Amino acid sequence: MNPYIPIVGMVILATAFVLISMGLSLVVGPRRYNRAKYDSYECGIHPTPQPAGGGKFPVKYYITAMMFIVFDIEVVFLLPWAVAYNQLGWFTKIAMIIFIVLFFIPYFYVLRRKGLDWE
Numbered sequence: 001m002n003p004y005i006p007i008v009g010m011v012i013l014a015t016a017f018v019l020i021s022m023g024l025s026l027v028v029g030p031r032r033y034n035r036a037k038y039d040s041y042e043c044g045i046h047p048t049p050q051p052a053g054g055g056k057f058p059v060k061y062y063i064t065a066m067m068f069i070v071f072d073i074e075v076v077f078l079l080p081w082a083v084a085y086n087q088l089g090w091f092t093k094i095a096m097i098i099f100i101v102l103f104f105i106p107y108f109y110v111l112r113r114k115g116l117d118w119e
Helices: 002-028 059-081 089-114
Strands: none
Touching: 059 089
């Protein structure tokens, strides 16, 4: 347990700092109500009221988000492979080529269907 004492100490110190800072902001901070401060901000334009159904996002928004996640995960796997490239055998290199091809098949599918074209 001895090596974990500094880590536990830092967690306690960070928690105390957060709690003290939040408490002080409630006590010392001004209590003026401002409608603009509590209103949502939409890039400098006045926010529009939400439709009854909650509003709909285009499917392209979700496709772009999923593509970002997929390629982000690919980079996580490609970086260690690229660092140790000279030390790897043929099996690993062929497996990584298959991995890259499997990731680019959906990308080209989305490009062909014009899923990343914004109007």
